[in-house]
Amino acid sequence: MTVTADHDVGKSRLLEMVSIRGATGPLIGLLLLCVFLSIATDSFLSFRNFLNILDQITVLGIMAVGMTFVILIGGIDLSVGSVLALSMMVLGYLNVEAGMPMAIAIGGALLASAVAGAVSGLLITAFRIPAFIATLAMMSIARGVANMITNGSQIIGFPAWFNMGAIIRYGGFLTMTVAVMLIVFTVATLYLRYREGGRSLYAIGGNPEVARLAGIDVQRTTVLVYVASAVLSGLGGILLAARLDAVQPSSGVAYELDAIAAVVIGGTSLSGGTGGVVGTIVGVLIIGVLRNGLNLIGVSPFLQAVIIGSVIVLAVAVETIKRRS
Amino acid sequence: MTSDGRSPILTLRNIHKSYGPIEVLHGIDMDIHAGEVVALLGENGAGKSTLSNIISGTVLPSAGTMTWQGASYAPANPREAIDAGVGMIHQELLLLPHLSIAENIFVGRYPMKHGRVDRREMESRAHRGLERLGLDISPRQYVEGLSTASQQLIEIAKALTLNAKLLILDEPTAALGGEETKLLFKQIERLKSEGVGIVYISHRLEEIKQIADRIVVMRDGHKVQEFDTADLPVRTIVEAMVGRSMEQMFPPLAVPDEETVLEVSNFSSPSGRFTDVNFSVRKGEIFGIAGLIGAGRTELVRAIAGADPIRSGSVKLNGRDITPNSPRDAIRNGIVLVPEDRKLQGVILDHSIAENIAYSNFESVARAGWIRSHRVREFADENIRKFGVKGRGRQKASEMSGGNQQKVVIAKWLARNPRVVLLDEPTRGIDVGARSSIYEIIHALAADGVAVIVVSSDLEEVLGVSNRILVMAAGRQTGILDRDEANDVSVMELATA
């Protein structure tokens, strides 16, 4: 008797972990999209193409996780694309130009990103600058610094294994970069669902004053969220460097818009307080599958832009209508 | 119904309203005459808002007829009601803070000349409207920064420039202090004398007695009683509203311990909202704080709870200095605040009750920092059951009545077994039934040895629940009254000192 009961609890907990509260609409959309693409082109439905899609969404996926945190607390981070470029350039400079070991270069790149995030966070909390403006400024500053490192030119010449990490599929399916993404997804999902800190983000987004009066340190948490977003962007930059085997300061232009789109498609409200990482993963997959599928069908690049824009509107409209009724 | 024999401007006959299979109004008849104030009373959910929404065209009745000035009246939307001369002033003010008063009054129907907004005409007409209400403000002033009372009056002025013959006022004094209420009442008297009919919805029975000519009491969608005069004992009205005889609104007070729990000394705010406040609260004592709006009471309790910074002074708990720097600090020491504005500071409306309660009780629902979600719901259900909240943990806070929301706010703090509970206007906007259960909670807390501080603008309430009362005026502490020396006269004397 007790055994069955325990079993049930375990099962429901597992179900709960993968449940997608509020993201059912996007998930259905994703499945429909996959069904349509499988019929429309025979090159879509294959294990190998699935792995390609995972490769392709790595950077966006990781950035979108950070963006989810930021949007959950009712903020916005426009600097992620530039911070990604900054991280890449710091990585390239330390590893290739300064000849330091990769571990130190990665640490340096993440540290530079964290500093950028901390500055944004402090501007927002201590100086009460709106997040939109503070991160817009950081977008410009980080891009500028990224350019200054090499005076605008690219760096190549990473050790061979670095690029291999993005190419070799260990165990037949997992590249190192995709593995990193999956770890980020898992940790972020568990953190948001089950950690005090994660739940506090929902409270802050729901109403910062209520959260503050409930004893949550809103200012500190806000700064940490922007740091997390920046560090994840920096991590995305490192993986992108591995994938491209080169770094350049013009990387990541307009990535913030993709990240925001993924979060919004995934059902996280731009006003904060509702949503989550699982929805964002679905949103990232929708964007990834859509781009991949449209390329496979051979849709003209101009029409692709129209379709992706329409999907963003559609996803948000469906969610809004569902909520209203 | 009234005896003067004039014909009513508005009649309602057999008004029904159903949402799906659920009928919320069961055949309401009502008459409103020109130049009278009819108080519409009832607990939350009695049907007052639905009825007033039907009159103002926001909601369509399912059955029944209305006449307006003798002709058949069936507004399809608020616009039609406004055009007919029926204006409704909502509890939540709908003014645009960054526009001028004149622009707010004429928004959507600016007077035009040569295809351009005629500012001079607009401002002079707005000025006349404001004058009619005895408001001496320039119509060019921006709404932002005006007092709530002035904003309320601007809403009324707006309705009047639309030639309203009937005004529905929904809790107009909810956010007003004594002086402001007086000003509003003076204007209502003036409108009455000009022949405007007024439907007045309020929970404040003392006010109703002052201003209303007649009282209509609703309960569960029925009109249960109609009084041709407002000169009645409060108790009679309350009993009509709750449908049962009220024993005692306020339970008898216990005698607190001698032991001092909380000691506030030389407490001053940086902005001078309160200066040099000194008092102490004993274990099991209910300590009232009274005063007019702007006396600094809310600011004082917020500062004690660490929500706002202070300039000087200290808070001692059982003799130890714990002057808090943040709400987190205060909570850790067992000082909790049930804030004044429930919807903006007490609960997150979009989140479930369980989540709302969990936010201030992480240590009770988590193990080593990991939240156990089944525990979140159980914990919420346990705690809200304790306080008789109707509903379940998984419900959204916004789906609950004001009274139940307030109980949730209290429940989320009491689950922590605090040593000091600060309640700021604990019964504002809450119906009579829920009100008495909140008083019971307050007394139960005191009986458990908690030091309770109650801030209230409702004189009857503060006199009824408190062992002692601190009275403030314009940021100063003007006196502390024992229960036996406190009455409405002695408190008001100190409050206006």
Next chain:
Amino acid sequence: MKTTMKAMVAAVATTLMAGSALAGDVNKIGLAVPNLQADFFNQIKLGVEAYAGEKGIEVIVVDAKNDTATQVNQVQDLITQGIDAFIYIPAGAAAAAVPTRLARAEGIPVINVDRTPEGAPGDTFIAGESVESAYQVCNHIIGLAEGKGKMAIIHGQKGTTPEVDRFAGCKRAIDENPGIELVTQQWSQMWSPDEGFSIAQNMLQAHPDIKLIFGQADGLAMGAAKAVDVAGLSDTVIIGGYDGDVAALEYLAKCEGPFIVTATQSTQLMGRLAVDSAIKVAAGEEVPERQIPNAVLTTCDDAPKFVKQHP
């Protein structure tokens, strides 16, 4: 170490990826362009499509919108579609080697057009010798100014191959004429007319006596021409451009205004060479490592015929 690693990858990749292209017929060509907003790339696309159409070959075009990472994704997708040859114009300054490696791992011929990634050459590289053509453009305008006067250069995106080469060519012409003084130079981000306009305006503000302007792309030159018009200096300033964009050729065909010469890219020729090379490589034939369809110096006399079709 490096080579063993790469060999290993190639091995892993080939075993994993079924059905690598067999040498032989070319039925499907993948074309990856950096940015179709730029007329030059659009012209190449049209050239490839037109010529492939004649040969009955299907062309799949992907547009990276100037983002290297996007381009890598798109190339993966092209390979998934089973292309038989890959025409690759790398996006951005970091001419990524990864697409070349991906295609190579599949045994797909790689034809680089216009740009080539460092360290990972394709089977052939088809690009105009822009040093030479830029020299011709600058030499032409310097000749018109009789070898003396102040000169300004509006660069393209810093660090890209065309930016570097076009500057090198023009610099050679300047160095040969001691009467020419290079007084100012600035870099644009997007090679666009609005950048050309504002950069030229600033230059004319600082140096009102500039006689010559070289815009490294026609967009920049057109913007500069507008700025010169606005400044009322149309009669004294001479502007040279590069690329032979349709808009620029139409402008030149009118024979009025300060912008008087450009180098028209042989995009039709590039398209033909690319498709022919793809067929040859797939059939196992030899192709030259470097093919040079040079840009053609274009003045108002020969502009009209290029408006209809690029050389």
